[in-house]
Amino acid sequence: MSVASPQRARPGRGRLHFNRTLPFWLLLPGLLIIAAIQLYPALFTVYLSFQRIEPGTGRYIFRGLENFQRLFSTRQFIESIGHTAIFLVGYCVLAMTFAVLIAMLLRQRVKVTAFAITVIFVPWVLSDVIVGVVWRLFVVPQYGLFSPFFANPSLFPPRGISVLTTPPPPTLIPGIYFPPAPALIFLIFASAWKVLPFITLLILAALQTVPNEVLESAAMDGATAGQSFRFITLPLILPVLTVALFNLILGGINGVGMVFSLTGGGPGTATEVLSYLLYSIGFARLDFGLAAALSVVMTVINLTLVLLTLRLSQPQEER
Amino acid sequence: MTFKKRSLIVASLTLTLSLLAACAAPAVPAAPAAPAAPAATEAPTAPAAQGGESVVTTWYYYDQNNTDPQANERVGNFYIAKTIPLFNEAHAGRFKWENVPRDYNLVLDLVTAVQSGGDVPDVMQFDITHLPTYLLNNTIQDVEWAREQPWFSDLDPQAVEACTVDGKLMCIPISESPWLVYYYTDFYKDGFPKTPEELLRVGGELSKDGNYALTYWGSTAFDGEAAGRYFYQVISSFGGRYDDGQGNLKLNTPENIKAIEFMREVVKNGLSSESVFAGNFEEEEAFKQGKAGAFPTGFFIAVRYLNPLKSPAGKDYANIEEAVNDNAVALAPFVATEGNKPGCSLDLFGFVVPRTAKNVEGAKAYINWIMDPQNTVDWIVSAGGGFPTSASLRADPAFRTELYKQAQAVGEASACRPWFGSLRRIPEAKKIITNTIYDLIKARPDADIAAELTKAEEEYNRGN
Structure with a gap:
């Protein structure tokens, strides 16, 4: 017996149009808010990067690419690029390596309770400034908890170091700011410590999606732990690793709170990274045109790094 | 979408936005065109209580x-x-x-x-x-x-x-409020030294057993505050200054070079502790705890913030005034070279x-x-x-x-006198000055002073 299905009522043209445009209207309020609080300031920053204040009148006048020329000719900018590169590499490598290791350990039949997760998350929920102040107190020259350790000449020859005040050693290659000052290394550790819980949990979640059966059959086929990780686990968690790397890169380049509270850019300019230089030019020197130019440059750097990360993290066959 | 396409889109978008924004009408509320000293009052529509x-x-x-x-x-x-x-x-x-x-x-x-x-x-x-x-x-x-x-x-x-x-x-x-030197009379029994040589000699003897001849703001913290503090006190006491009187930075002078050499000696001979370079007012602690014999600083700064104190003899004071009244702390001008009055920032x-x-x-x-x-x-x-x-x-x-x-x-x-003289871009000047002097006395104590001072001058004066 065949039962004729009731004919579905066809929507009219107006209704169809409404259905098609509804998502747009629903998104519009949010888009407008984003435009007001994100797009406008971003565009205004680009506009400002071509302006300079006229001494005495306080008016902004169009000066073309002058701010960019000034920026590229300052020693501080070149130095801070070097410091940022060292910071970013150290920060990402340290955070990713430890996060993967800890996540792998946690996956080995360790039951992570809600309480443990809360405790693990503590560094992540603290503000950058608080973390910076606490880590600073560890190494303040006169009374820091770890200061005597670092000042020990047998551990740090020839005279020990003071993390916050020892200048960077002479550069190995002129113009390349390496090796970094102890303060920059300490800043990398503090920043990585703060972000570690988030990255760890992200990777742990990804690891838990890797099917045990696949790993077990690989082991039965004679694959070593390293081979399993390289050819099974890593490709499967790669999308999450990419997200984690995005997070680290963007946070690493743009974060200023930790530098501000831990080292204040010092000793000298040894920890003056791009974000701190931006703060310094904008809020201390009140040179908003130059600060805007630096913001534009930082945006380009951010975009480049993000696109590069995307490119490198794509599976080989999709390239 | 390929990487190339994506990059092209992003680059084009950035370029278009930049051009649009640069050509747009100024969005900053324009200030009146009158230079420097504007007219007295504008639209005094005071809010009523x-x-x-x-x-x-x-x-x-x-x-x-x-x-x-x-x-x-x-x-x-x-x-x-x-x-x-x-x-x-x-x-x-x-x-x-x-x-x-x-x-x-x-x-x-x-x-x-x-x-x-x-x-x-x-x-x-x-x-x-x-x-x-x-x-x-x-x-x-x-x-x-x-x-x-x-x-x-x-x-x-x-x-x-x-x-x-x-x-x-x-x-x-x-x-x-002038800048001067607060010193412990227990450390400097014959008063604070009058000349740089005397300070290096007496200070060298005092800087033993965890004590220091003096403490001061030597760090680059707070975007170069040191330029108007200890650095200027020393520079001006050697007869130096930062400007040429015409709004230009003028650092490479014999007086300034001698002053920087003196500051190098202070650091090299351990007359001050590492905390002077740590920022965040860490340098104050050595004086407050009676570990540093002298503290060149602002008169008002000490009155307001240098409390409480513990003298080298171990006596506690609630504030600097109490310590001065008890003759545990005294005030003195900074040292000066022959023919110069001790300098101070005002x-x-x-x-x-x-x-x-x-x-x-x-x-x-x-x-x-x-x-x-x-x-x-x-x-x-x-x-x-x-x-x-x-x-x-x-x-x-x-x-x-x-x-x-x-x-x-x-x-x-x-x-x-005010430390900046005829300089006008103060935040920029103080950062350049402080970074340069810090670099010469702490980070690179063997660097050529005159050459580095000239580089700093050029960096600031390019903006004039």
């Missing part, structure tokens, strides 16, 4: 609502809380004072508020180092009306001169009126009220700091204590 009184707004980094007796700015906090009712009572029916507590970024806040047409105070406390920044950004209006007030003729002419730009009075100088405090202040009449009433002798004394002791610029007020008992007497004698024995 209840009962027909108009509100006079001030910005201080003091908070009348903070009653914490341990707060860093407790003295100023209590002063504002105490005086708001007094002002309101004296101006009942006409003006009502409202203070908006701010953080230490007052200069940034004021400049940006004026530029963006935001809320500004009607009157604000200033430090002389802020003046060039305000002038550069057209942030304040002249206060020429003050010249007609009965209290004006009593002000120190040099202080008035420092506030005068192109013949117009741009600030009201109420107090001044701080000057008072009031400015923002260009877009709504209640200029209220600002005048507030300033006139503060300039009443008793109110001036209160303001200087509690909010401003230092000595009055009014000659007659210097005889007030508040400024005749042992501490003030010693400070006055030191000020008179020193050659004091």
Whole structure:
């Protein structure tokens, strides 16, 4: 017996149009808010990067690419690029390596309770400034908890170091700011410590999606732990690793709170990274045109790094 | 979408947005085109308080609502809380004072508020180092009306001169504070040394067993504050300065080079601890704990913030005044080379009126009220700091204590002036100067001083 299905009522043209445009209207309020609080300031920053204040009148006048020329000719900018590169590499490598290791350990039949997760998350929920102040107190020259350790000449020859005040050693290659000052290394550790819980949990979640059966059959086929990780686990968690790397890169380049509270850019300019230089030019020197130019440059750097990360993290066959 | 396509889209979008924005009409509210010293008053539409009184707004980094007796700015906090009712009572029916507590970024806040047409105070406390920044950004209006007030003729002419730009009075100088040396008499039994050589010799003997001859602000923290502190004290004591009198940075001089060589010796010989380079006021601790024998600093800074103290003999003092009265601490000028007076940086405090202040009449009433002798004394002791610029007020008992007497004698024995001289881009100048001197005395003590000073000059003067 065949039962004729009731004919579905066809929507009219107006209704169809409404259905098609509804998502747009629903998104519009949010888009407008984003435009007001994100797009406008971003565009205004680009506009400002071509302006300079006229001494005495306080008016902004169009000066073309002058701010960019000034920026590229300052020693501080070149130095801070070097410091940022060292910071970013150290920060990402340290955070990713430890996060993967800890996540792998946690996956080995360790039951992570809600309480443990809360405790693990503590560094992540603290503000950058608080973390910076606490880590600073560890190494303040006169009374820091770890200061005597670092000042020990047998551990740090020839005279020990003071993390916050020892200048960077002479550069190995002129113009390349390496090796970094102890303060920059300490800043990398503090920043990585703060972000570690988030990255760890992200990777742990990804690891838990890797099917045990696949790993077990690989082991039965004679694959070593390293081979399993390289050819099974890593490709499967790669999308999450990419997200984690995005997070680290963007946070690493743009974060200023930790530098501000831990080292204040010092000793000298040894920890003056791009974000701190931006703060310094904008809020201390009140040179908003130059600060805007630096913001534009930082945006380009951010975009480049993000696109590069995307490119490198794509599976080989999709390239 | 391929990487190439994506990159192209992003690049094109950035370029288009840049061009659009650069060609767009200025979005910043344009300031009036008049240069430097603008016309007196603009649209004084003062907000009305209840009962027909108009509100006079001030910005201080003091908070009348903070009653914490341990707060860093407790003295100023209590002063504002105490005086708001007094002002309101004296101006009942006409003006009502409202203070908006701010953080230490007052200069940034004021400049940006004026530029963006935001809320500004009607009157604000200033430090002389802020003046060039305000002038550069057209942030304040002249206060020429003050010249007609009965209290004006009593002000120190040099202080008035420092506030005068192109013949117009741009600030009201109420107090001044010299930079000098606080030292423990236990350490320096024969008084603080008079010459650099003597300081190196005596200091070398003192810097043993965890003690140090002196402590000072030597770090690059706070965007180069050291330029106006210890660095300038030493530079000026060697007869040097930072500018050429024409607004250019002039660092490469024989006097400055000798001063930097002296600072190098101090660091190299361990006369100061590592904490002098740590920033965040860590250098103060060595003096407060009786570990450093001397502290070159601002007179007012020590009065307000150097507490409590423990002398090298182990005696506790609640504040510096108590220690001076007990002769545990004394004041002295910094060392000087032969033929030079000891140098010192001079701080000057008072009031400015923002260009877009709504209640200029209220600002005048507030300033006139503060300039009443008793109110001036209160303001200087509690909010401003230092000595009055009014000659007659210097005889007030508040400024005749042992501490003030010693400070006055030191000020008179020193050659004091604002550290920036004719330089106008102060925030930029202080950062360049501090980074350069720090680099030469700490990071690269073997670097060629003259060459580095020349590089610093070029960096600043390119912007002139």
